[in-house]
Each structure stands twice: as structure tokens, then as C-alpha cells.
Amino acid sequence: MANDTNRFQAIISHCKEYGFIFPSSEIYDGLSAVYDYGQYGSELKKNIRDYWWKSMTQLQENIVGIDAAIFMHPTTWKASGHVDGFSDPMIDNKDSKKRYRVDHLIEARIDELSKEGKNTEADTLQAQLDALIAADDLSGLKDLILTQKIKCGVSGTSNWTDVRQFNLMFSTQIGSVSEESSEIYLRPETAQGIFVNFLNVQKTGRMKIPFGIAQIGKAFRNEIVARQFIFRMREFEQMEMQFFIRPGTEDEWYEHWKEARMKWHLSLGIPPAKYRFHDHVKLAFYAKAACDIEYEFPFGFKEVEGIHSRTNHDLSRHQEYSKKKLQYFDPEINQNYIPYVIETSIGLDRTILMVLSEAYAEEDLSTPEKTDSRVVLKFPPRLAPVKLAVLPLTKKDGLPEIAREIMDVCKQQFRCFYEEKDAIGKRYRRMDAIGTPFCVTVDHQTKEDRTVTIRYRDSMQQDRIPIEQIAPLISKAIG
Ligand code: GAP
Numbered sequence: 001m002a003n004d005t006n007r008f009q010a011i012i013s014h015c016k017e018y019g020f021i022f023p024s025s026e027i028y029d030g031l032s033a034v035y036d037y038g039q040y041g042s043e044l045k046k047n048i049r050d051y052w053w054k055s056m057t058q059l060q061e062n063i064v065g066i067d068a069a070i071f072m073h074p075t076t077w078k079a080s081g082h083v084d085g086f087s088d089p090m091i092d093n094k095d096s097k098k099r100y101r102v103d104h105l106i107e108a109r110i111d112e113l114s115k116e117g118k119n120t121e122a123d124t125l126q127a128q129l130d131a132l133i134a135a136d137d138l139s140g141l142k143d144l145i146l147t148q149k150i151k152c153g154v155s156g157t158s159n160w161t162d163v164r165q166f167n168l169m170f171s172t173q174i175g176s177v178s179e180e181s182s183e184i185y186l187r188p189e190t191a192q193g194i195f196v197n198f199l200n201v202q203k204t205g206r207m208k209i210p211f212g213i214a215q216i217g218k219a220f221r222n223e224i225v226a227r228q229f230i231f232r233m234r235e236f237e238q239m240e241m242q243f244f245i246r247p248g249t250e251d252e253w254y255e256h257w258k259e260a261r262m263k264w265h266l267s268l269g270i271p272p273a274k275y276r277f278h279d280h281v282k283l284a285f286y287a288k289a290a291c292d293i294e295y296e297f298p299f300g301f302k303e304v305e306g307i308h309s310r311t312n313h314d315l316s317r318h319q320e321y322s323k324k325k326l327q328y329f330d331p332e333i334n335q336n337y338i339p340y341v342i343e344t345s346i347g348l349d350r351t352i353l354m355v356l357s358e359a360y361a362e363e364d365l366s367t368p369e370k371t372d373s374r375v376v377l378k379f380p381p382r383l384a385p386v387k388l389a390v391l392p393l394t395k396k397d398g399l400p401e402i403a404r405e406i407m408d409v410c411k412q413q414f415r416c417f418y419e420e421k422d423a424i425g426k427r428y429r430r431m432d433a434i435g436t437p438f439c440v441t442v443d444h445q446t447k448e449d450r451t452v453t454i455r456y457r458d459s460m461q462q463d464r465i466p467i468e469q470i471a472p473l474i475s476k477a478i479g
Pocket of ligand 1: 188189190191221223230231232233234236237238240303304305306343345346347348349350
């Protein structure tokens with residue numbers, strides 16, 4: 001593969017060709033930054049979701065999960081600061097009428113400088129961008145675009161408007177038109193559903209601080225610049241956890257969750273060199289600390305997850321706006337207080353893109369006798385959409401009957417796929433392309449001794465094992 005851009009394009013095409021991800025409503029030419037998961041994509045998504053849920057709830061005795069509604073009382077978003085402050089600095093090109101996120105325009109220039117080997121200039125520009133963003137200096141950002149002679153990719157001109165802030169929340173109306181209707185928002189993050197339920201969960205679950213509430217669900221942002229496939233979407237899914245703690249313990253819990261979340265990422269089998277922490281330069285006024293876990297996508301290191309030390313800001317604001325006390329009585333120190341919060345927030349779709357980027361491989365299998373190659377998705381077995389393919393060598397001689405017996409046992413335990421058609425080599429390649437870690441072939445020897453050939457996706461090695469060993473072997477591998 002020539003370069004990372006080609007690799008990324010190859011991953012996007014592969015996702016479409018093999019039923020992982022399709023553009024939304026494609027027969028109408030799609031909808032920008034909105035995608036649908038197909039038959040294998042939705043299995044992969046579910047497996048990643050379940051893996052996160054298990055590690056953040058079942059395996060944590062002091063974290064419970066909830067499922068709050070997408071619609072919330074509109075005052076929620078006043079209190080959270082999203083109505084007034086959830087915006088990005090944007091600039092329009094007057095000739096093409098195209099709108100850009102200012103940080104994206106300048107970051108593209110930084111990438112250009114790096115590619116030209118002008119690393120010092122790139123670093124200086126990055127520092128200038130960070131400082132201007134931190135200071136909310138909109139006219140300074142425009143000056144930077146002009147001094148860098150950044151042009152619109154469509155019109156090719158530098159005829160820019162002033163930089164303005166645009167709110168990213170989608171709004172709609174609740175209630176029928178004839179009734180009194182009022183404006184509500186599609187939630188831009190799942191976290192607020194956790195904050196407003198803090199006392200409900202604490203009291204009904206008799207939770208003692210420190211404890212966490214986790215949630216997985218859809219979030220919506222009117223991203224102006226739709227880029228990079230499922231990396232930046234308008235409708236996406238978040239997996240968030242708010243960990244409620246005693247004030248004064250936030251620094252140690254922040255470090256705890258940074259470490260715990262990085263461990264989770266490494267447990268996906270992704271090498272440490274592909275990750276890094278990025279500390280936020282611009283901290284919200286209430287935040288004590290914040291960082292991102294970044295993964296090296298084919299288009300560079302980018303955020304997958306955020307870890308934020310948010311003080312008691314959110315609960316205090318909800319207490320102020322709702323006029324309901326959101327306090328906790330701590331029996332250990334005999335005091336009432338509004339808990340502090342450490343948040344871990346990871347995008348499910350971005351995690352899918354990370355797992356796909358890591359798994360995708362094009363392998364040259366040529367021998368002196370013939371040229372050959374394969375595309376294989378080397379998913380960790382527990383995340384693979386299909387765990388086992390059951391393949392009778394021929395459609396006759398009683399082989400399909402034995403293969404069906406194997407299916408009947410195994411499909412109770414994990415996702416299996418049955419196929420009789422085509423040469424066995426072709427069937428293996430199709431299973432490689434969707435990342436199936438194990439294939440078993442039923443052949444004439446199976447009739448004699450009840451053994452099958454098991455083929456391992458990554459090594460392509462084949463072993464002979466008894467039929468009864470198939471299910472335990474795969475169950476062990478998927479954990
Ligand atoms: N509650 C905190 C919060 O929402 P965020 O950094 O805005 O923090 C958290 O979002 C995560 O959600 C990000 O790290 C990213 O993985 C995911 N995310 C955010 N916007 C996204 C988008 N437009 N498309 C896909 N994923 C997105």
C-alpha cells in the first residue's frame with residue numbers, strides 16, 4: 001500500500017464491500033457525516049459496546065449503568081452550559097460559501113508544514129493556535145489564517161469572513177403543533193443524563209462514594225465539517241462514566257482513571273506505541289485537569305477518549321437551575337457535600353474505526369509458483385463479528401449433515417456462519433475479509449473419526465481436532 005491515505009481509503013471501501021458500514025440512506029446519495037452499520041458492522045459495534053459495558057460495570061463493584069432518554073428538559077442544557085457555550089469557531093469563504101472549522105483549517109496547514117519537513121514552523125504554528133484557542137481570540141485566529149495565506153480548497157481564494165462561534169446542538173419541537181410546543185435539543189453528550197439522575201441512583205442503589213454511573217447511548221452534534229468517515233459524525237454513540245468522589249481526592253482518582261482506561265485500550269491488543277496522552281491546553285474554567293487518549297489513525301494521532309476532572313461544576317449547576325439539593329451525606333466524615341466528578345468519555349464509533357484501522361492488513365502470499373494475496377481483518381477474537389465458520393468440504397456424502405450438527409451446538413454459544421458454496425480456499429478468503437478467527441472444515445475423514453480441520457485466521461495454520469473440542473476452544477479464545 002503506497003501511503004496512509006490509500007490505506008484509509010482502502011479501509012473505507014472494505015467496510016462498504018463487506019457489509020460493515022454504509023453511507024446513510026445511500027440510495028438518495030447519502031447524508032453527510034451520517035452512517036449505517038451493516039450486518040458485520042453492527043455485530044462488531046455490539047461486541048465493542050458489550051466489552052466496554054462489562055469492564056466498566058460488571059467488573060467494577062462500585063459502578064452501575066443506566067439508560068437515560070435522549071430528550072431532556074431544555075433547562076438541562078442551560079445548566080450544563082451547552083446553550084451558551086457549546087460552539088466551535090468557524091469561518092466562511094465568501095467566494096465558495098463553504099464553512100470551515102478554524103482549528104481544522106490551521107491544523108491542515110500544520111500538517112502541510114510537517115510534510116515539507118518544516119517542523120519548527122509547524123510547532124510554532126501549533127503553539128500559536130493553542131494560545132489563541134485558549135484565549136478565545138477570534139480576531140487573532142483570523143489574522144493567523146491570513147498571515148499563513150490559507151486558502152479555501154474549493155474557491156482557491158483567501159476571501160474570508162470574520163471568525164464566529166456556531167452552536168453544535170440540534171434542536172426540535174416537542175408536542176403537537178396545535179398544543180403549546182417548545183424547543184428541545186437532541187443531547188450532544190450522554191453525561192447530562194447521568195448528572196440529573198445522580199441522586200435517583202445514589203439513593204435507590206444505596207451507593208457510597210466513591211461510585212460511578214455508566215451509560216452508553218446516542219449523541220448528536222451538528223458538526224460543520226464532516227470528515228474522516230466515522231471519526232466525526234453528526235449522530236454517534238458515546239460510552240461515558242461519571243465517577244463521584246469526595247472533594248480533595250480528585251487528583252488521585254484522575255490518575256487512577258487515566259491508567260485504568262489506558263489499560264483497557266491496551267487490552268484490545270493494540271501496541272502501546274499506537275497510543276499517547278494529550279493534555280488539554282484549554283481547560284474549561286471549572287476543570288482541574290483534562291486529557292485525551294489519542295490513537296494513531298491512518299490520518300495521524302487523534303482523540304478517541306477524554307478523561308476529565310470536572311470538580312462539582314455540573315452537579316452544582318443542576319442544583320442551582322433545578323433548585324433541588326444534589327448533595328451527598330458522607331457518613332465517614334459526617335459531612336454533606338456536592339461530590340466531585342472524574343469523567344471518562346469514549347466514542348463508540350471512533351473505537352470501531354480504531355479497531356478496524358488496527359485490524360486491516362493486506363498480505364502478499366505469493367510463492368515462486370503463483371502470485372497470491374489476501375485482505376484480512378485481524379480482530380481480537382472477542383470483538384470479531386463472526387467467531388466461527390463451519391464449512392463442509394462438499395455438498396454431499398453426508399458432510400453437510402455433520403456440519404449442521406456442529407452449527408447447532410456452536411450457534412448457541414457464539415456467532416457462527418455456515419457455507420457450502422465455492423472452493424474451500426475462496427471461502428477462507430471471504431472469512432479472512434470479515435475477520436472470522438476460526439474456520440472448521442468437515443471432510444471425509446470427519447466421517448471416519450469425528451475430527452475436523454480447524455484453520456486459524458492469522459497464521460493460516462491448520463490443525464486436526466475432535467468435534468467436541470471446537471466449542472470449548474473458541475469459547476476460551478473469546479474470553
Ligand atoms: N461528556 C464529555 C464529552 O462529550 P467530548 O470530548 O466532546 O467529551 C467524548 O466527547 C468522545 O466522544 C470523544 O473522545 C470522541 O470519541 C466522541 N465524539 C465526540 N464528537 C464526536 C463526533 N462528532 N463523531 C464521533 N465521535 C465523537
